Amino acid sequence: MRRRALLAGLAAPGLAGAQWAPSRPIRIVVGFSAGGGTDITIRAMTARLQASLGQPVVVENKPGASGNLASEMVLRAPPDGHTLLMGTIAALALNPTLFRNLGFDPRVDFSPICLAGDILNLFVCAPDKPFADFAGLLAAARARPDTLSNGHSGVGGTGHLAGCLLDSMAGIQTIQVSYRGGGALIADIISGKVDFSCATASTTLPHIESGRLRALAAPTPSRSPLLPHTPAVAETLPGYAVANWNALVGPRGMAPAVVARLNTAMREALADPEVAGNLRRHGVEPAPSSPEELSRFIREETEKWAPVIRAIGATVD
Numbered sequence: 683m684r685r686r687a688l689l690a691g692l693a694a695p696g697l698a699g700a701q702w703a704p705s706r707p708i709r710i711v712v713g714f715s716a717g718g719g720t721d722i723t724i725r726a727m728t729a730r731l732q733a734s735l736g737q738p739v740v741v742e743n744k745p746g747a748s749g750n751l752a753s754e755m756v757l758r759a760p761p762d763g764h765t766l767l768m769g770t771i772a773a774l775a776l777n778p779t780l781f782r783n784l785g786f787d788p789r790v791d792f793s794p795i796c797l798a799g800d801i802l803n804l805f806v807c808a809p810d811k812p813f814a815d816f817a818g819l820l821a822a823a824r825a826r827p828d829t830l831s832n833g834h835s836g837v838g839g840t841g842h843l844a845g846c847l848l849d850s851m852a853g854i855q856t857i858q859v860s861y862r863g864g865g866a867l868i869a870d871i872i873s874g875k876v877d878f879s880c881a882t883a884s885t886t887l888p889h890i891e892s893g894r895l896r897a898l899a900a901p902t903p904s905r906s907p908l909l910p911h912t913p914a915v916a917e918t919l920p921g922y923a924v925a926n927w928n929a930l931v932g933p934r935g936m937a938p939a940v941v942a943r944l945n946t947a948m949r950e951a952l953a954d955p956e957v958a959g960n961l962r963r964h965g966v967e968p969a970p971s972s973p974e975e976l977s978r979f980i981r982e983e984t985e986k987w988a989p990v991i992r993a994i995g996a997t998v999d
Contacts (some may be wrong), residue, residue, distance in 0.1 A: 702763065702939040707738040707751040710930070711756050712841040713749025713773055715863025718835055719801055719964075723928050724768040726960045727798075730951035735943075738781030740767075743850070745862040748838030748998070749773030755792055761933040766795070769929050772839040775983035779991045780838040781998050783849045789984060793936035794929070794976035796948035801926040802883040802906050803840060803900040803963035805915065806890065808874045816899035816918050819878060823854035833876035835864045837998055843991070844880035844901050848915075850994040851922055864941040871895065881910065882926065883965025908965055925983075927969070929976055941973050 708731075712721050723741060730737045744752040753773050754918040759765035760985060760989040767773070773779075774788045823830050832848075834841030837860050844868040845858055859876055861867040864885040870876045872894050880901055887908075889895040899915045900906050906914075915922045930948055932941070951957050961968055971979065991997075 697828055701849060702937070702943045704735050704737040704764060705730065706764060706831060706993055707734070707740050708735065708738050708764050709742055709757040710768050711742050711744050712768050713744060713746070713752030714835060715745045715771065715865055716743050717865030717868075717885065718863040719884040719926075719966075720768055720928055721863070722882075722884040722964055723798060723801070723961065723966050726964070726966075727951045727957055728950075730954050730957050731947050734947040734950050743863075745836070747841075748780070748836045750777060750784070753777075753786065753788070753792075756931075757786060757933055759933050761793065761930060761935040761937075761940075763936060763944060766799070766930055766932045766944070767792070769931050770839065771842075771925065771927050771983060771987075772836070774929060774931065774980050776837055776840075776987055776991065777843075779988040780996060785895045786999060787925060788931075789895055789977075791934050792931040793934055793941055794931055794973045795941055796945045796952075796973065796981060797932050797969050797971035797976050798928040798930060798948070798952065799961060799966040799968045801928060802967075803844065803880050803924065803926050804883050804886050804900050804912070805844075805878060805892075805901065806871060806886050806895045806966075807878040807898060808872055809893060809896045810874065811877060811896070813878075813898075814896075816913065816915060819898055820848065820852050820854060820918065823852070823856055828857060830856045830877040831859050831875075833859045833867045833871060833879040834862060835861050835867050835881065838996075840926040841867075841880045841922060842979050843987075845996045846996040847922065847990070848880075848919075849955050851921055869894075880924070887963075887965055897939075906965075908962070929971075929980070931976075945973055
């Protein structure tokens with residue numbers, strides 16, 4: 683889809699000769715709690731990154747404010763390549779419009795390194811809920827306004843945006859319930875405390891396969907090859923689509939040689955058959971890029987979603 687041009691970054695010239703090497707463990711900060719989609723994605727890559735870089739790679743979870751707390755932590759770090767952010771579409775493209783007083787601009791305050799992958803999201807619910815499919819969910823929401831609870835893994839995240847957009851396009855009113863990460867959210871969906879959610883496939887697929895969750899629809903323009911029998915939301919609500927992705931970035935001012943070496947390590951990890959297979963099993967399609975392509979992509983995504991966010995009135999003070 684939109685990532686074909688970015689895949690060309692695999693052949694980006696001039697990276698093989700980068701001489702920088704980390705001198706101590708590398709810390710990659712995740713803006714959500716352990717067990718969520720972003721956390722699962724980067725942890726699937728750490729062993730391969732360690733082998734490539736010759737230093738331990740430590741994942742640190744810093745949940746809060748839709749990834750902003752993690753972003754601020756990384757932005758305060760020295761730009762020496764040893765503290766990085768596994769960013770999301772929320773932290774890198776949505777938050778500048780969602781938050782009135784963000785205090786930084788991801789488009790200029792981060793050093794782009796490499797896009798990691800496209801993430802499949804799914805609308806899910808517990809199997810004992812009275813709606814058996816997505817059309818049934820919409821019917822239940824219309825019949826009982828302000829009754830159904832819609833959980834998401836953080837204000838300003840993709841799940842939150844997906845819920846706001848759904849309410850706006852479908853003409854329904856649901857109750858938004860915010861969590862600090864995907865792990866706790868999924869537990870409450872399974873138990874029935876939350877009626878439904880648009881959550882990452884990495885956190886929902888194991889429970890769909892075990893029968894503890896029901897897949898209602900994917901917020902994609904067409905059906906996902908991973909779940910071909912699960913309809914796209916657009917089949918019931920034409921024009922509805924919400925994307926999700928992860929990317930590795932560092933503090934502003936990182937030396938080109940540092941960025942180049944980290945980009946090479948990321949692309950090697952994403953090209954590894956074991957890593958790629960693991961990611962795909964969790965609903966993540968590897969999509970490596972050059973730093974320049976990632977910079978353009980972040981700007982394009984910010985500009986694409988800004989009018990949508992304003993149109994549906996989704997803001998955070």
